Amino acid sequence: MDFELTETEQAFREEVRNFLEEHLPPKDQRGPGFLGSWLEKVRERGWVGFSWPAEFGGSDGGLIEQAILKEEMALAKAPPLGSSFMGLAWVGPGIMRYGTQEQKQRFIPDILDSKVIWCTGYSEPNHGSDLAAIQCKAVKTGDHYLVNGQKIWTSGAPWAQWIILLVRTQFDVEVKHQGITCLLVPMDSPGIEVRPIENMAGDRHFAEIFFTDVKVPIENRLGEEGDGWQVTVSALANERSSIGEVTQMFETLDRLKTLVKQTTRQGKPASEDPLVRRRLAVFETRIAAMKYNGLRYLTRQIKGEPLSSETSVNKLLRASLEIELADFAIELSGPAGLELRGSDHAVDGGSWAKSSLNWPNVVIGGGTPNIQRNIISERILGQPKD
Template sequence: MKVTFSADELAFRDEVRQFFAEAYPADILDKNNRGIPLTRDDMIRSQKALHDKGWAGVNWPVEYGGTGWTPVQKYIFAIEMAEANVPAMVPFGLSMVGPVVYTFGDEAQKERFLPDILASDVWWCQGYSEPGSGSDLASLKTRADLAGDHYIVNGTKTWTTLGQYADWIFILARTNTDVARRQEGISFLLVDMSTPGVSVKPIITIEGDHEVNEVHFENVKVPIGNLVGEEGKGWTYGKVLLQHERANIAGVAESWYRLRKLKEQAGRSVRGAEPLSADRNFMRKLAEVEVELRALEYTELRTLAAVASGKAPGPESSILKIKGTEVQQAIDALYMEAAGYYALPFVQAQYEPDFAGEPVGEGAETQTSLKYFNFRKASIYGGSNEIQKNIISKHVLGL
């Protein structure tokens, strides 16, 4: 497959490159380069910088304030963003609920929610999974019972990423139990997190981070106007969203960036020792990952070409999800191997602004173990990789 860019596309690439080099907040890049965790405010500032430039709604149609970019421009943008080490956008508003609202919402919802999502003025989180309902999501038990002009929501959502920062949550809830298929009784609701009865409980993951939460709903009153689309159609809307989510999880551009950095690191001699690039076994493993990543990149380009001709990502996005996350985790493992003992100590306090002690390890390498453990999630979230294989066998291979 031959990939070449037109003169216009190259000019666009230069514009994006220049923006990240000159106009994007340098302090956020500096933090990201040094592996310092970003705060809620950093993430919002990052997205607002893109919004000010008109680049927040990468996939959104122009009529709702999106870029209207071609798939190739989006591809170039993703590469340049990764190469500049710009933090990924928080997906819940811009990539998840935004597209659901502009595709299936009514005019009042579009007017009310889309501008704030685009400007990152409102932080969203995703309320799909429940204790006992992850892979088998259609078994979810959270109920939304109609009472006059409100739904009364009761139930628990779990693994809610960055829910501690969120102003709003979009949920799948059961509005009808008297249906032939479980999926038919599920609706898509938008819930203000400040409504009485909503509470958020942290879940601390293996690397010691607070990234996910449990969100409880106890007799939460949700206006009927916050139902998106038709009652009972939430499963269909949720599935569209998941296909977009999966296609985005592949993270090809970020993996190229990380692999290139790893190669540079492997070529350096640390304290007079032989560089890691002299270790043929390590370099063989690195080459294997590179081959996988190149193959994934071309699969993604084929998907882009299909999207360019007007198709939705479809079940093929499951392939991107599996291979993308396998490559990410293989790169994490190589970083662990490369950093050796320096990967071990992760001292959260040294990334705090007022840290007065001696930093442990060599710069961003101390983030290696944090990233390694954190990214065990990649083969689980967005629907586990085993479930993606089921989807491929049924909907792609037709088995």
């Protein structure tokens, strides 16, 4: 396999680097108006939805260039390319794959222009891993569905304007994956109540959502009635792929190496301790494995194959690495490593302590490690079903 970039791809990398040098100030110099002007500039440049069809406002760009773009943005610690992470990562791709022409024209430009924030309503109080067993109900009545039920752990729900919602439209089914339908619902619809939940890091980014007789027009259905599971499997593959992206892990590892250089162990620089060096080498090797595995997905996508179960591999690797990197940084730093931002003793602005508390984002969000292992075992390795 040839990992070298072509001249055109290399030139694109240079173009992105030059843009970043010119338009991305260091983090501490980004004022209040920075994000808005950043979003406008990257949009003007055609870098939001870079590989999406030009017909809907994308740039028809190549997948390798898109990967280069993401990599350079992550290395430069640039803000996201759009205001809706979920809109860009899986709602938009889902609409482009399963949506009607009218839905594509209606929803895609707003995602690209950062005019709308999406959230994802899959999990319910009793159905998270066992997602296909959802009970939130939608009944077709005239020209709309009437939705009743509850969702939970919906990230971004306190501020999102739209939700991609999974509901059950049929209860008498042979297998639970049937009878599920996907709806696109405005969050300000009458009958929706959002109750934010505070996580252990003190953030209130997810919520419970209650639906009482919420009217959703039939034209807001994504895909056919009863085919929502198919839409979800594809969206989940995109979600897991985005969680499993590797550049950020290299960046975290660099921060860890800097911490090692600044730390002493038993009177000697920690960087001279063979055990510390070994740990760093193992981390680096595992992250490199993620990188090459990610290139496999890219190769498949270039061949026109949609993302599928293989995205569970990097999702699983990232989940364990994220925890282990933060734990190791805290172990090196001693008690100060546990201090959060705001404390005089916080190490690296409390970022390791925060990562250590925020592990559910990458470990549980998008499906737990056990579920990823089940998927890898059954769908990739062909083992008997759980």
